[in-house]
Amino acid sequence: MANLVCAGCGSLCDGIQVQIEENRIAVIDKACAKGAAFLNALGNPKRRAICLVNHKEVSSEKAIEEAKRLLSQSKRPLIFGLDNSTLETQAIAFRLAEKLGAVLDDASSFSYGELISSLLKGTLHGCSLSQIKDKANLLMYWGSNPMHSHPRHLSEHSYYAYTEYDIAGWLPKVKLGCVEVRDTEFSYICNPVFMLSPGKDREFIQDVLSLIKGGNGTEEAKTFCDLFKLSRLSLIFCGRGLVYSLDGDFSLFNEMVGKLSQWTKACVIPMIDDVNMFGFNKLLRQKTGHINQVSFSGGVSHGPEFSFLEQLRKGLPDCILIIGSDPISTLPVSLRNNLAKTKVICLSSLITPTTKAADVVIATAAPGWEQGGKVIRMDGEEVRLIKVRESAYPSEEEILERLLGEKI
Amino acid sequence: MSALESKNLELVIITYQDDFLKVAEIKEGVGGAYEKLAAVVGLSPDDLKLLGAGDGKPVELKNAIGSIVVQAKSNPKVKPGTGQMPFSLYSICLTGYDPAKSKLPNFKRIEVTAGAANRNITPISELQGGKVA
Numbered sequence: 001m002a003n004l005v006c007a008g009c010g011s012l013c014d015g016i017q018v019q020i021e022e023n024r025i026a027v028i029d030k031a032c033a034k035g036a037a038f039l040n041a042l043g044n045p046k047r048r049a050i051c052l053v054n055h056k057e058v059s060s061e062k063a064i065e066e067a068k069r070l071l072s073q074s075k076r077p078l079i080f081g082l083d084n085s086t087l088e089t090q091a092i093a094f095r096l097a098e099k100l101g102a103v104l105d106d107a108s109s110f111s112y113g114e115l116i117s118s119l120l121k122g123t124l125h126g127c128s129l130s131q132i133k134d135k136a137n138l139l140m141y142w143g144s145n146p147m148h149s150h151p152r153h154l155s156e157h158s159y160y161a162y163t164e165y166d167i168a169g170w171l172p173k174v175k176l177g178c179v180e181v182r183d184t185e186f187s188y189i190c191n192p193v194f195m196l197s198p199g200k201d202r203e204f205i206q207d208v209l210s211l212i213k214g215g216n217g218t219e220e221a222k223t224f225c226d227l228f229k230l231s232r233l234s235l236i237f238c239g240r241g242l243v244y245s246l247d248g249d250f251s252l253f254n255e256m257v258g259k260l261s262q263w264t265k266a267c268v269i270p271m272i273d274d275v276n277m278f279g280f281n282k283l284l285r286q287k288t289g290h291i292n293q294v295s296f297s298g299g300v301s302h303g304p305e306f307s308f309l310e311q312l313r314k315g316l317p318d319c320i321l322i323i324g325s326d327p328i329s330t331l332p333v334s335l336r337n338n339l340a341k342t343k344v345i346c347l348s349s350l351i352t353p354t355t356k357a358a359d360v361v362i363a364t365a366a367p368g369w370e371q372g373g374k375v376i377r378m379d380g381e382e383v384r385l386i387k388v389r390e391s392a393y394p395s396e397e398e399i400l401e402r403l404l405g406e407k408i
Numbered sequence: 409m410s411a412l413e414s415k416n417l418e419l420v421i422i423t424y425q426d427d428f429l430k431v432a433e434i435k436e437g438v439g440g441a442y443e444k445l446a447a448v449v450g451l452s453p454d455d456l457k458l459l460g461a462g463d464g465k466p467v468e469l470k471n472a473i474g475s476i477v478v479q480a481k482s483n484p485k486v487k488p489g490t491g492q493m494p495f496s497l498y499s500i501c502l503t504g505y506d507p508a509k510s511k512l513p514n515f516k517r518i519e520v521t522a523g524a525a526n527r528n529i530t531p532i533s534e535l536q537g538g539k540v541a
Contacts, residue, residue, distance in 0.1 A: 008434075033427065033428075033431045034427060034430055034431055034434065037430075037434040037435045038434050040435065041434050041435060047434075047435075047436075047437060110512050110513060111512075145424065145425065147427070148424070148425045148426055148427040149425045149427075151427055181422060182422060182424060182485075182486075182492060183485040198420055198422050198516070199516075199517050240425070240515075240516070241516060243512070244512055244514075244516040244517075245516065245517075247510045247511050248511045273425075309505060309507075309513065310507065328536070329433075329438070329497060329500075330500065331500065331513075332473070332500055332503040332504060332505040332513045332515075333473060333474055333501050333503065334473070334504070334505065335505060336500070350434075351437055352437075352438075353438055353497070357536070
């Protein structure tokens with residue numbers, strides 16, 4: 001049995017056991033359905049990406065050479081993705097972006113970027129997932145259903161990980177609440193549930209702030225504040241529901257968390273789906289002072305005009321290198337159509353709609369399975385991915401080194 | 409209102425992450441199992457009645473961005489005037505991005521007009537986009 005850290009989602013659960021017999025996975029233990037599907041897919045040749053140039057199968061060598069040719073001819077290259085790549089891979093990709101004078105961005109620029117930026121700057125306080133169990137008195141999930149986004153999150157890191165139970169022995173000794181717009185299986189186990197109309201998160205935050213500042217507030221806002229008053233350590237887990245309801249503007253939310261901190265140690269953890277989005281933002285900030293949306297053309301520039309979305313909307317890039325990401329499955333349809341008009345090189349371990357659409361596909365070893373390395377989890381903690389087996393495919397690191405034109 | 413009578417409804421579609429859909433996508437890629445789980449919209453029983461569409465019947469969701477036909481599922485937990493869909497290649501067909509209106513794409517709250525459809529569910533093969541050979 002091999003022990004590994006599952007790279008199937010942002011939870012990065014450790015202690016997953018895999019038994020390989022006759023070169024195939026015979027047993028997977030302790031993984032959730034998503035993790036097990038991910039590991040099985042990596043062992044399934046029908047799901048693995050193959051190297052392609054113009055939809056025709058070629059060797060790795062040929063695919064890398066074609067990618068190198070396209071990038072060297074490009075006048076406005078863009079590098080996107082890397083949220084599921086190791087820190088080591090990200091560092092090489094940043095060097096490649098610098099060498100090419102490329103625009104560099106990841107999915108944080110249209111998801112958790114603002115929140116991660118606040119955590120990196122210290123405007124918001126984070127908390128290690130390992131410090132939550134039996135210590136936090138309040139777990140508040142906002143716009144997030146961990147049962148679907150991170151299936152083992154509750155049992156590994158939060159509610160069901162608690163060893164202390166209430167006096168009746170029924171429930172973990174912690175308050176579990178959520179702010180939601182839908183009735184879900186998760187909201188069913190939460191008490192209280194702050195059920196909002198879709199898109200009304202900002203109004204709810206304003207209500208809470210008004211109450212804290214001595215003004216009027218709704219009953220829900222009062223109940224919300226009372227929970228924080230009674231707690232020593234409080235966690236707010238922010239999901240995509242909150243991000244999109246606030247349209248990525250966390251200024252009011254940050255103010256609210258700051259005010260709540262007069263009563264409790266209020267910490268925030270973004271429920272990042274990707275394995276290493278936090279790492280991308282942290283590493284790029286160390287290198288450039290910015291977490292995303294950077295251009296290396298003529299020095300370092302930063303701004304919303306360098307976001308992947310804006311670049312695509314304006315049809316600016318003439319060649320896009322996508323690393324470990326599947327934007328075709330997530331982009332609004334108009335941007336997806338623009339992606340189809342440019343040259344696309346895709347590095348991927350699995351077949352995805354993006355590999356099906358790309359001009360060049362370079363099949364890669366899978367991080368956390370055939371490639372080891374460091375990643376940074378949603379709570380800012382560094383986690384080491386373990387290489388479990390050898391791969392027939394080159395790693396993302398090796399491919400990027402080749403594209404960079406240096407020896408491996 | 410008889411089953412033959414139907415009208416269009418203005419709905420706000422709320423999207424969500426569905427673990428079962430993700431598992432199907434990872435296991436088999438974007439294929440039949442993905443389509444079955446993604447091409448659905450949960451509607452309140454009252455709205456279904458107004459649409460003149462039965463539980464499990466096709467409904468068309470359309471807006472200025474695009475149009476899809478998905479299977480309607482009656483769900484008493486869904487508030488009238490809203491619909492619930494897993495985030496997928498289907499929902500992004502209705503998703504707009506206009507930085508003059510909002511900083512982020514409208515992934516989570518999508519305004520659509522819904523109506524009973526006399527067409528089949530949009531096949532997933534039509535939605536994969538890009539330069540497929």
